[in-house]
Amino acid sequence: MLPNFVDIATNGVRLRAVVEGRGPLVVLVHGFPEGWYSWRHQIGPIAAAGFTACAIDVRGYGGSDKPPEVADYSLAQITADVAGVVEQLSADGTAVLVGHDWGAPIVWNTALSRPDRVRAVAGLSVPWTGVPAAPLLDQFEAAFTARGRFFYQVYFQDIGVAEAELEANVRAALRKFYYALSGDAPKGTWPNDKPHGATLLDRLPDPALFPAWLSREDEDHFVAEFEASGFYGPLNRYRNHALDFAWQQGYKDRRIEQPALYIGGDRDLALKIFPGVDPVALMAPHLPGLRGAHRLPGIGHWTQQEAPEPVNRLLLDWLNGL
Numbered sequence: 001m002l003p004n005f006v007d008i009a010t011n012g013v014r015l016r017a018v019v020e021g022r023g024p025l026v027v028l029v030h031g032f033p034e035g036w037y038s039w040r041h042q043i044g045p046i047a048a049a050g051f052t053a054c055a056i057d058v059r060g061y062g063g064s065d066k067p068p069e070v071a072d073y074s075l076a077q078i079t080a081d082v083a084g085v086v087e088q089l090s091a092d093g094t095a096v097l098v099g100h101d102w103g104a105p106i107v108w109n110t111a112l113s114r115p116d117r118v119r120a121v122a123g124l125s126v127p128w129t130g131v132p133a134a135p136l137l138d139q140f141e142a143a144f145t146a147r148g149r150f151f152y153q154v155y156f157q158d159i160g161v162a163e164a165e166l167e168a169n170v171r172a173a174l175r176k177f178y179y180a181l182s183g184d185a186p187k188g189t190w191p192n193d194k195p196h197g198a199t200l201l202d203r204l205p206d207p208a209l210f211p212a213w214l215s216r217e218d219e220d221h222f223v224a225e226f227e228a229s230g231f232y233g234p235l236n237r238y239r240n241h242a243l244d245f246a247w248q249q250g251y252k253d254r255r256i257e258q259p260a261l262y263i264g265g266d267r268d269l270a271l272k273i274f275p276g277v278d279p280v281a282l283m284a285p286h287l288p289g290l291r292g293a294h295r296l297p298g299i300g301h302w303t304q305q306e307a308p309e310p311v312n313r314l315l316l317d318w319l320n321g322l
Contacts, residue, residue, distance in 0.1 A: 003036075003043075005063070008056070010084025011077065016063030017056040017085070021047025025090040026319065027082060028055040031101020031125070032234050033166075033174065035062040037221050038100065041308030042315065049316050051096075054089060056082075058103070060233020062225050070159070073236035075244040079110040086117045093117065096319060100124035100303055101270070102237050109248070111256045120289075120322050122261035122315065124303040125270050127279045127293075130286040131252040137241035143274065150194035156238040165199055166231045171223045176204040183267040183300030184211040190269055213306045259289045261318045263311055265299025291318060 003018040018036050020043050028039040028046075036055040046053040057064040059081055060073060067073070086095040097118055099107035104123035111121040112131075132139075137153065144151035156162045166173040177200070180190045191203050210219065262283060264271060271279060280293050294314055296307050304311045 006054075008085050008088050010088060011080040013059050013065040013067065013081060015056050015059065015065070015081060015085065017054050018043060019052065019054045019089070020044065021050070021052045023050040023052055025052045025054060025086065025095035027085055027089075027095050027097050027107075028053065029082060029097065029099040029103035029106050030055070030058060030061070031099070031103045032237065033177070033222075033226065033231065034101070035222070035225050037218070037225070038302075038305055040218075042098075042304055042312060045312045045316065046319070049319065051319065052089065054085065054095075056085060058106070058234075058237075060229070060236065062229060066229065066233045070236045070239045071243060073233060074240040074247065075106065075109050076247045078106050078237075079113055082106060082110045083114040083117045094119040096120045096122070096322065098122040098124070098315065101126060101301070104128075108256065109251075111258055111260075112251050112254055115258065118258055120259040120261075120318075121256065122263070122318065124263050124311070125265070125268055125301055127262050127264070127271075127283045128256060128260070128286055129279055129282040130255075131248045132245060135241045135245040145196050148196050149192075150196050150198045152200055153238050154196070155198075155200055156235050159232075159239070162200060162235055163231045165201060166226075170226045171219070172206055173201060174222055174226065175206050175210060175219065176201050178214060178302065179207050179210065180204045181269055181301035182211060182213075183265055183298050183306055184213075185300065211306075213302070213308075255285075256287050257289055259291055259318075259322055260287045261291055261314070262293040263303055263314055264295050265301065265303055265306065266295045266297050267300045268303070270301055291321070 006017050006019045008015045030038045036057050039055040043053045060066050097107035104126035108128040111118040140151050299307045
């Protein structure tokens with residue numbers, strides 16, 4: 001069945017979304033480098049459970065608008081996009097938000113800044129540990145760059161550099177990136193000893209046989225989307241750390257009070273950026289409504305794609321209990 005695409009005008013841009021079902025609104029927000037399609041295993045089950053499932057293409061991706069300036073991709077702008085989607089599609093003006101990877105900080109921060117629009121919030125892969133005390137890029141540079149080590153978010157800062165590397169061969173780039181961060185990749189596939197000045201794809205393998213969670217049809221979809229749209233908009237999300245930090249300071253005295261859920265994988269490298277720090281354990285003081293924090297065994301970064309059945313079970317149990 002062909003997806004039901006809907007164009008949504010919000011915050012001065014037009015977002016493409018796939019919308020299915022009838023009932024309370026659930027907005028699904030993807031991460032990098034993905035799109036609405038990363039929720040392909042969740043849209044139908046959420047709709048069948050009596051909800052309206054809405055999986056958006058974040059601005060800069062797929063069929064959504066692609067504003068020209070780096071600052072157009074700040075958290076202030078993208079959270080306003082999401083709040084506008086809720087306003088447009090929800091009968092009562094509220095929704096449940098679910099986000100993965102960059103989509104998780106987007107939905108956490110939307111819940112923080114727009115509690116009038118968000119009745120519950122779930123994050124996949126990236127937990128909520130409160131408004132940061134310093135810009136995240138500063139923390140990454142201190143932990144990695146100052147020690148001569150490569151860190152991908154630092155590498156992404158120079159406009160055009162990562163774009164050129166990724167767009168030279170989109171299929172190979174996506175295969176290498178997806179595989180290296182998956183739970184199927186052997187330990188060490190993402191090289192921790194890469195020096196500052198290396199490139200993103202340096203020493204990342206392209207597996208002869210990709211894990212079953214990403215079929216050739218799935219791969220073709222993502223490749224076609226990024227060959228058409230490029231990576232400039234998606235990468236700009238990483239170039240707004242200073243703006244994001246300044247904006248978040250306006251909410252530093254708030255907590256996310258709504259019912260919340262966290263789902264991650266125990267092989268997700270995003271949870272191992274700072275050795276010795278358990279970010280999931282840091283969530284509780286900032287999420288008084290947390291109703292579950294789950295780590296799925298053997299699962300890497302692409303949570304809902306790698307483990308659709310357990311993710312759907314956890315999500316639906318939580319949704320039905322709200």
